[in-house]
Amino acid sequence: MQKQLIKWYQENKRDFPWRKDQDPYHIWISEIMLQQTTTETVIPYYNRFLKNFPNVEALASASLEEVYKMWEGLGYYRRAKHIHESAQIILEKYQGVFPYEYDAILSLKGIGEYTAGAISSIAYGKQVPAVDGNVLRIISRYYLIKENIAETKVQKKIYQIVQELILNHDASAYNQGMMDLGATICKPVHPLCLECPIQKGCLAFKKKQMDVLPINIKKIKKQEISYITGIITYQNKYFLIQNPPGGLLENLYGFVQYDVESPYSFVSSFQEEYQQNLIIQAHIKDIKHVFSHRTWRMHVYHFILDKEIENMYTLEEINQLPLSTAHMKVLKAYLSSF
Ligand code: SF4
Numbered sequence: 222m223q224k225q226l227i228k229w230y231q232e233n234k235r236d237f238p239w240r241k242d243q244d245p246y247h248i249w250i251s252e253i254m255l256q257q258t259t260t261e262t263v264i265p266y267y268n269r270f271l272k273n274f275p276n277v278e279a280l281a282s283a284s285l286e287e288v289y290k291m292w293e294g295l296g297y298y299r300r301a302k303h304i305h306e307s308a309q310i311i312l313e314k315y316q317g318v319f320p321y322e323y324d325a326i327l328s329l330k331g332i333g334e335y336t337a338g339a340i341s342s343i344a345y346g347k348q349v350p351a352v353d354g355n356v357l358r359i360i361s362r363y364y365l366i367k368e369n370i371a372e373t374k375v376q377k378k379i380y381q382i383v384q385e386l387i388l389n390h391d392a393s394a395y396n397q398g399m400m401d402l403g404a405t406i407c408k409p410v411h412p413l414c415l416e417c418p419i420q421k422g423c424l425a426f427k428k429k430q431m432d433v434l435p436i437n438i439k440k441i442k443k444q445e446i447s448y449i450t451g452i453i454t455y456q457n458k459y460f461l462i463q464n465p466p467g468g469l470l471e472n473l474y475g476f477v478q479y480d481v482e483s484p485y486s487f488v489s490s491f492q493e494e495y496q497q498n499l500i501i502q503a504h505i506k507d508i509k510h511v512f513s514h515r516t517w518r519m520h521v522y523h524f525i526l527d528k529e530i531e532n533m534y535t536l537e538e539i540n541q542l543p544l545s546t547a548h549m550k551v552l553k554a555y556l557s558s559f
Pocket residue numbers: 359362363406407408412413414415417418419420423424425426431
């Protein structure tokens with residue numbers, strides 16, 4: 222897998238200004254700018270920033286206002302403040318030379334494990350993982366990890382997997398290959414598996430779970446309920462239930478939902494309640510719906526039945542039924558997912 226990915230990266234790598242050399246200062250600035258911002262947006266900002274602050278010294282001796290001015294429009298200004306503070310630390314503590322040790326890099330302001338890993342591997346060729354959302358998604362799919370990637374213990378497990386994968390390989394090319402694969406092929410929605418360089422060993426592809434994984438369910442706050450909400454279909458019909466009188470949304474129709482931790486548990490709960498088998502087809506969307514006194518976090522998945530059962534309706538019939546607003550959003554998301 223590593224060899225295929227690295228070869229693919231070397232032949233297809235995207236052309237970015239921060240990929241023209243391995244200067245740690247350049248990589249640092251680009252990685253900070255790329256946090257929460259797309260590559261297309263970052264390119265002109267990156268070029269302008271480096272023109273004005275070509276090295277640590279120039280950045281450290283600028284005023285914070287000057288740095289903010291160069292950051293204007295990029296958002297998340299805390300990043301600019303951190304960069305400015307870190308430049309001053311580098312100047313004072315490391316004589317203006319960007320630190321080499323992983324822990325020293327990690328101790329700079331605004332640098333977490335992912336950014337420290339990216340700088341260490343790309344600038345210095347160190348065998349350190351750089352695990353971000355892309356990597357969590359790809360590894361979860363590749364190894365068919367059905368656990369919740371929002372949990373720290375699952376993230377640690379994936380970190381260890383990557384650590385082993387890069388051992389004795391070009392970690393810089395591997396980490397950047399994962400970034401490119403996640404951005405262009407193994408995308409969050411509708412991954413392009415037929416064009417994927419690591420498809421041969423990918424278990425999610427083999428088991429047709431690439432549209433289901435990863436499971437990514439964030440911890441919820443009080444007053445919030447997290448559901449797996451199921452669009453259950455057989456041919457052109459949808460399975461709906463009517464809410465019982467007396468409760469929230471009484472008498473309104475809606476999709477089945479359980480407050481379970483994954484779509485795999487949804488299948489078991491549905492089987493238990495309705496004695497019917499379901500096949501998980503795809504993750505559709507995560508939807509938040511706020512009521513006056515509580516919030517639903519609905520993780521919407523599409524499931525298929527192997528035969529028609531009672532309480533199934535066509536779209537025309539659903540149009541005539543009183544559907545809850547929350548589940549109207551769910552249906553809309555499903556219909557626009559094609
Ligand atoms: S085969 Fe598909 S799911 Fe597997 S890594 Fe490639 S793009 Fe992702």
